[in-house]
Amino acid sequence: MTGVGVEVLGVIAVGIGVAALLFxxxxxxxxxxxxxPRWWIPAGIGIAMVGYSVWNDYAWYDRAVGRLPSGSEVLLVGHEKMPWAPWTYIAPVAVRFAALDPATIRGAADGIRQAQIMLIERRGQALVVPQDFDCADRQIRRADSQWTPVDPDDVAFLRVCQGASG
Incomplete structure (x- = not known):
């Protein structure tokens, strides 16, 4: 079952539980x-289901980070504002992030460092992308790609190359 399916089941379970409790x-x-008034029961169920859904959207990031390998570091977080969730214009929701497990950083004989970057997306497939880092020449090469100059504030480069000679 996909992440969306599990979320729908969670919302339904909350609705059933709150319905039983209110009844x-x-x-x-x-x-x-x-x-x-009888309308309090469906109103309470609806409020509970929406509340659970909002909580689940905001709690996803912390749960996902908690499942990373020990010692992993979050490099970047992507937030979104969604028109069907107007509260996200006040507090955007984290929907994706990139992380690095420092245990995957390896140095090669030619001065190139290699690391596995984890790309985690809500309701999406998690990917592990191998990347090469030339710390001396300030270049980065993603899998199946050419060497490209690195941005001065590239957090993956800065973390992988910290303490590297060059």
Whole structure:
């Protein structure tokens, strides 16, 4: 099952659980002679389902980072604003990030360093991309690519080449 399918099942489970809880609560309240409006049950279910969905969107990043190998470092985080979720214009949601496990950094005999960069995307496939770093000439080569000059603020280059001679 895909990530979206699991999320839909989670929202449905929250809705069913809250429905049961509200129904039992309303039944108990009626035993005391109070009569609450019937629309409170579907309203409560809807609010709980939307609340769970919003929480799940914002909690995804921390859960994903928690599953990374020990010692891994997040290099970049991509945030998005979504029109169907207007609150993301105030607090954008993390939807992707790049991470580096320092244990994957290897030095080659010719002064080139190699590392595995993890690209994690919400509702997407996680990828591990091998990259070569020429710390002396400030160049980077992605898998199946040519050497290209590195941006001065490339966090992967800075992290992989820190302490490298050159």
């Amino acid at each position: 039992a609560s309303f039944h108990a309240i009626r035993k005391f002679g109070l009569d609450l």
